[in-house]
Structures are given as C-alpha cells and as structure tokens.
Amino acid sequence: MPSAKHTGWRLFFDAARARAYPRIWGAMREPSWIFFEIFIPLINAAAFVYLYRALHAPEAYVGFVILGATMAAYWLNVLWMMASQLYWDKQSGFLELYILSPASLMAILFGMGVGGMFMTTLRAGTIAIVGTLLFGVQLDGSQWGLATLVFLVAMYALYGLGMLLSSVFLMWGREAWQVAMALTEPVFFLTGLNFPLSKLFATIPAALTLVSALVPVSFGLDALRQLLFPGQIVGVLSPGLELGLLAVMGSAFVVAAYLMLRRMEWLARVEARLSLRWQ
Amino acid sequence: MLDTQDTYAPHAPDRVATPLPGAASSAATPSPVSRLHSAIRNPQSAIAAIRTENVSRIYKVRGEKATKGAKAQPLTALGGVTLRVEQGELFGLLGPNGAGKTTLIKILTTLLAPSGGLCYVDGLDVVKEADEVRRRINMVSGGETSGFGILTVRENLWMFSQFYGVPTKEAYARIDELLKIVELDDKANTRVSSLSTGQRQRMNFCRGFVTDPKVLFLDEPTLGLDVHAGRIVRDFTRDWMRQDPTRTVLLTTHYMAEADELCDRIAIIDHGAVLACDTPSNLKRQLQTQPVFAIRAAGVGPAQLAALGHAPGVQRVTGEPAADGAGYRLKFILDDEAAIGAVVTALTAVQGRILGLQKEEPTLEDVFLKLVGRSLTPAEGEA
Numbered sequence: 001m002p003s004a005k006h007t008g009w010r011l012f013f014d015a016a017r018a019r020a021y022p023r024i025w026g027a028m029r030e031p032s033w034i035f036f037e038i039f040i041p042l043i044n045a046a047a048f049v050y051l052y053r054a055l056h057a058p059e060a061y062v063g064f065v066i067l068g069a070t071m072a073a074y075w076l077n078v079l080w081m082m083a084s085q086l087y088w089d090k091q092s093g094f095l096e097l098y099i100l101s102p103a104s105l106m107a108i109l110f111g112m113g114v115g116g117m118f119m120t121t122l123r124a125g126t127i128a129i130v131g132t133l134l135f136g137v138q139l140d141g142s143q144w145g146l147a148t149l150v151f152l153v154a155m156y157a158l159y160g161l162g163m164l165l166s167s168v169f170l171m172w173g174r175e176a177w178q179v180a181m182a183l184t185e186p187v188f189f190l191t192g193l194n195f196p197l198s199k200l201f202a203t204i205p206a207a208l209t210l211v212s213a214l215v216p217v218s219f220g221l222d223a224l225r226q227l228l229f230p231g232q233i234v235g236v237l238s239p240g241l242e243l244g245l246l247a248v249m250g251s252a253f254v255v256a257a258y259l260m261l262r263r264m265e266w267l268a269r270v271e272a273r274l275s276l277r278w279q
Numbered sequence: 280m281l282d283t284q285d286t287y288a289p290h291a292p293d294r295v296a297t298p299l300p301g302a303a304s305s306a307a308t309p310s311p312v313s314r315l316h317s318a319i320r321n322p323q324s325a326i327a328a329i330r331t332e333n334v335s336r337i338y339k340v341r342g343e344k345a346t347k348g349a350k351a352q353p354l355t356a357l358g359g360v361t362l363r364v365e366q367g368e369l370f371g372l373l374g375p376n377g378a379g380k381t382t383l384i385k386i387l388t389t390l391l392a393p394s395g396g397l398c399y400v401d402g403l404d405v406v407k408e409a410d411e412v413r414r415r416i417n418m419v420s421g422g423e424t425s426g427f428g429i430l431t432v433r434e435n436l437w438m439f440s441q442f443y444g445v446p447t448k449e450a451y452a453r454i455d456e457l458l459k460i461v462e463l464d465d466k467a468n469t470r471v472s473s474l475s476t477g478q479r480q481r482m483n484f485c486r487g488f489v490t491d492p493k494v495l496f497l498d499e500p501t502l503g504l505d506v507h508a509g510r511i512v513r514d515f516t517r518d519w520m521r522q523d524p525t526r527t528v529l530l531t532t533h534y535m536a537e538a539d540e541l542c543d544r545i546a547i548i549d550h551g552a553v554l555a556c557d558t559p560s561n562l563k564r565q566l567q568t569q570p571v572f573a574i575r576a577a578g579v580g581p582a583q584l585a586a587l588g589h590a591p592g593v594q595r596v597t598g599e600p601a602a603d604g605a606g607y608r609l610k611f612i613l614d615d616e617a618a619i620g621a622v623v624t625a626l627t628a629v630q631g632r633i634l635g636l637q638k639e640e641p642t643l644e645d646v647f648l649k650l651v652g653r654s655l656t657p658a659e660g661e662a
Contacts, residue, residue: 005444022434027429100388100390100417
C-alpha cells in the first residue's frame with residue numbers, strides 16, 4: 001500500500017531539495033567550473049588590482065576589487081542560472097513537467113536558488129580566499145557578525161530578484177538571452193563591483209542611481225566594504241540602513257515573483273505559451 | 280456513441296462475448312466493466328476519470344507563424360469535444376497529426392486552458408481546481424526531453440518523484456522496481472547523457488509511473504522504442520492497470536496495433552472533433568459490411584491512386600510500396616464485394632498488373648481510413 005504523498009510545506013521543501021540536487025551534485029561532477037568560474041574571474045580582478053596599484057590608489061581598493069569579484073559570481077549565477085533558467089526549461093520541455101506536478105513553481109525556483117547559491121559560494125569563497133592571499137588584502141574582522149548578516153540579507157534580496165527576473169524573462173521569451181547579455185556588463189558598472197559605489201553615485205544621473213539601488217549587489221557590496229574596510233571608504237548609506245533596504249527589497253522581490261509566476265502561469269495556459277515553443 | 284448491448288472487455292483482447300452481467304452482479308469492488316455499464320445507464324452515477332463537455336480550444340497564431348502585416352488568424356485545434364472515460368479504462372485517442380489529440384491532453388493535464396466547454400479529471404475541474412488535479416495525474420510524452428544529463432537515471436527519477444511529494448524511501452523502491460521491469464536496472468547509476476534514445480524513453484516512461492497517478496496520460500509512449508521495448512511498455516501498462524481497478528490511462532498512439540491491443544475504447548479524432556468512440560471490436564464491426572481487399576500490383580504508384588479511388592463502388596483506397604519491394608500494395612474499402620470487378624477494370628485502365636489479391640478482415644486502420652479519409656501514418660498517397 002503506497003504511503004501518502006507529502007503536501008503543503010513538506011511538498012515545497014521536497015521539490016526545492018530535488019531541484020537543488022542537480023545544481024549541487026551535478027555541478028560537482030563537472031570540475032571544469034574550477035577553471036572557468038574561478039581562474040578567469042581572478043584574472044579579471046587582477047587587471048583592476050594592477051591598474052589601481054599603477055595609479056597608486058589606496059591599497060583598500062585591492063580589497064574592494066576582490067570583494068567585487070566575489071559578489072560578481074553571485075550576480076552571474078542569478079542572471080544566468082536563475083533568471084534565464086525557466087525560459088531554458090521551457091525550451092527544453094522541463095517547464096511543462098514542473099507545471100504538471102503539484103509542486104509550486106516557487107518551490108522549483110527556491111530549489112534552483114539554494115542549489116545555485118551553494119555552488120556559487122564554493123566558487124565565490126575560492127575567489128575571495130585566493131584573491132585575498134594572492135594580493136595581500138587586509139580585512140578588518142571586527143564587525144564580522146554584522147557583515148555576515150548583511151551578506152545573507154543581500155543574498156536573500158539578490159536571489160529574490162532572480163526569482164522575479166525568471167518569471168519576467170519567461171514572459172519575454174525569445175529575448176531572454178539578449179536581455180541577460182545586455183544586463184551583465186551594465187550591472188557590473190552600476191553596482192560598483194570594481195570601485196566604491198559612492199564615487200559612481202556622485203557622477204551619474206539620479207535615475208541611474210535608482211536603477212543601481214534596485215540591484216541588491218550595490219548596497220550589499222557597499223555595506224560589506226564599509227564593514228570590512230572601516231574608515232577607508234565613504235558609503236552611500238550607513239550599513240544598517242543598507243541592510244534594512246536590502247531586507248525590504250528582498251521581501252518585495254519574493255512577493256512580486258510569486259505574483260508574477262501566478263500571472264505568468266495563467267497567461268501561459270490561456271495563450272498556450274507553455275505548449276507552443278514558438279510562442 | 281456507446282452501445283450498451285456490446286461487449287466491453289477491459290485489458291483483454293477484444294471479444295464478441297456474451298452479454299455482460301449487470302453492475303448488480305459484480306463483486307464488492309466493481310469491475311471496470313460494471314462501472315462502465317453503470318455509468319452508461321446513469322451518467323451521473325459515478326465520477327468519471329475524465330469527462331469533457333463541448334471542449335474547444337482556439338489558438339491565436341502570432342509571431343513568425345502569422346503573416347507579417349496581416350491580422351493573426353485564429354486556429355481551431357478543438358471544436359467541441361465531448362468524452363467520458365470511466366475509472367479503470369485504458370482509453371485510446373487516435374488521430375492524425377494536428378487532429379487535436381495533444382491539445383486535448385494538455386487541457387486535461389492543466390497545461391492549457393480550454394477556450395470553451397468543461398473539463399473534469401477525477402471529478403475535478405481542470406481550470407478551477409488545477410492544483411488538485413495535478414496531485415492525481417502524470418503524463419509521459421514520447422520523445423520528450425529526458426532529465427538532467429549530468430544526473431544518473433535513478434537520481435533523475437527520484438528528482439521528479441519529489442515534485443509530487445513521494446517519500447524518498449518509497450520513491451527509490453518504486454524506481455528500482457520500475458527500472459527492472461523496463462530492463463533498465465543495469466543503467467540505474469548511469470548518467471542520462473550516456474543513454475541511447477530508447478533507453479531515455481524507457482526512463483521517461485518510468486517517470487510517469489513512479490508517482491503512482493490515478494489518471495495517467497501517455498502521449499505516444501512507444502515513440503522511438505524498438506519492438507522489444509515497445510512490448511515491455513505495453514505489457515507493463517496493462518499489468519499496472521490490473522493492479523488497481525481505479526487507475527485510468529488515456530493513450531495516444533500512431534500505432535493502430537498498439538491501440539487495438541491495449542485500449543478498452545478508442546475515440547477517433549480529426550480536425551478537433553470526435554468522429555467515433557467505441558470499443559475496437561465495435562469500431563471494426565462497422566466495416567464488416569464493407570469488404571476490404573488488398574491487391575498487390577505492378578505498374579502502379581501514388582500517381583494512379585486518384586483514378587483508382589474514383590472507380591465505381593470504391594469508398595477509400597490507400598497504397599504503399601510492398602514491404603518486400605515486389606510491386607505496390609493497394610488497399611480498397613468497397614461498397615460491396617461486386618465492386619471488385621470495377622477495381623480490376625480500373626487497375627487495367629491505368630496499366631496496372633495484378634500480382635495478388637486478397638480479401639481482408641477490417642482492421643482499426645481501415646476504420647480510421649474510412650472515418651478520417653486518410654491513413655494515420657500516410658504512405659506515398661491516398662485517395
């Protein structure tokens with residue numbers, strides 16, 4: 001006699017765990033990521049490090065760059081492995097299987113997010129450690145507790161944004177790839193991955209600062225730099241305020257993602273966007 | 280329409296049997312036979328596994344499918360389908376490409392909203408109660424994308440079972456059992472990326488059963504399988520239904536023999552409408568008054584089919600090269616046996632030379648040909 005199937009939150013976490021599984025264990029089976037996702041970002045960061053040193057910039061800038069390279073790994077993961085994923089799943093036919101099942105798409109996305117975050121943490125952590133040792137970065141660990149909290153809340157907001165973007169990308173369909181491509185480099189610039197955010201905010205129009213603020217990497221990185229390099233950077237806002245804004249943004253993104261997914265699923269059923277891959 | 284006087288023999292070869300006992304004579308667990316008859320007599324008496332009432336679906340063709348500059352045209356995929364599939368039935372849906380089979384399945388599996396009409400699965404409205412419907416169903420499509428190539432077969436099946444909340448221990452037990460049945464147990468720990476197409480399809484087949492659905496939709500499940508694997512899949516489907524009389528399967532297939540062998544009832548669908556719905560034996564019986572002749576001839580081909588189709592007394596004719604390469608194989612459905620003379624005359628007129636002639640018992644393919652006007656698997660030409 002078969003036992004009862006799980007429902008409710010148990011089903012949510014079953015589905016999320018299952019969807020995280022290929023991201024965690026599957027990725028472990030392809031060691032090529034060590035080269036492509038650690039070595040290449042480190043080379044990119046090294047270019048900025050040598051540039052700042054050539055310009056005799058304060059040594060803290062080297063730390064800013066390494067921290068930026070670390071956060072870039074998360075942004076790329078969110079953009080390519082979260083935001084674009086449902087669209088690719090639709091193209092490959094997986095999306096139909098997800099929707100056919102009683103698991104919610106939020107559970108699937110949550111699983112993607114957790115799995116992606118886990119693997120990206122391995123990559124980002126390696127970048128941070130190797131970069132710090134290689135370039136002799138001096139971190140101040142006196143506020144590690146708050147820094148950890150800022151990092152976790154920034155991740156919550158960032159992956160919440162990823163969930164929201166995934167449903168938006170699904171709506172845009174064929175343009176998802178181009179949108180992801182178009183967002184990569186501008187976001188590197190707008191979030192101040194390789195320089196202090198306050199310097200950027202002092203020069204760009206107010207509308208662009210708003211766009212920048214909506215990407216959680218911006219305030220997350222700015223707050224972390226203030227906490228790990230105290231006295232060596234002028235932040236846009238205080239770390240506490242940035243932490244609060246990130247928490248609010250994260251919750252707003254998650255709620256918006258839920259509503260968008262419901263709307264997307266309904267539209268997809270009415271307009272046959274799930275069934276007809278050319279739609 | 281169903282004929283209450285006719286035999287209904289679930290999970291068994293069609294038989295022209297003695298009248299069936301009524302529902303009252305059934306045991307405590309009513310058989311699919313008695314349930315079906317009960318439902319026929321009183322349609323409201325039991326919850327059907329699947330029930331549709333005048334379901335329609337109209338697509339609005341847009342994007343590159345529509346002519347640029349022109350207003351997008353609506354495309355009617357389903358034009359008012361009414362069906363009732365009882366619990367315990369293995370129900371077949373036959374139709375050529377574009378007939379509306381997949382659209383109907385997608386509506387029933389909550390992937391697509393109907394443009395009109397009502398649709399129920401296990402008594403639940405597929406539009407308003409989609410979440411509840413999903414707990415009770417699963418679907419396997421032939422040629423569908425297999426799981427993640429980086430995961431093993433066992434891991435992939437476990438992953439999909441978790442989307443249905445199957446407890447892990449139970450999921451693994453079912454997976455191991457299913458893989459053994461489809462003879463894929465030696466590949467359980469092989470990455471999906473290393474499997475052949477047929478092996479992937481067998482894995483997909485297991486995915487549909489691992490969640491133990493009440494209603495299973497099999498959309499061309501044996502597509503791409505070799506003869507042996509196809510046999511395994513058919514045998515297992517039948518055994519699976521025998522194990523629990525409340526299980527229901529809706530099957531679409533291009534293989535007439537498969538539908539004939541497996542299905543309790545069959546609906547023939549074309550251009551979004553149901554043309555006939557009955558047991559395979561009853562459908563074939565419709566043609567018993569119309570003789571079917573197979574003629575092997577030389578000197579004829581697709582170009583002559585139209586002329587042959589216009590011979591007096593010919594209802595339908597199809598043709599294909601003979602399997603052994605000797606001549607062209609023609610199949611005629613005639614008004615009566617006397618019309619064979621006109622066929623021979625017509626063949627002579629198109630310079631054809633008869634190599635062999637045989638009267639055949641009607642098959643499901645013949646029924647399909649008569650109703651739809653063309654073969655399910657079109658050969659070189661039909662008339």
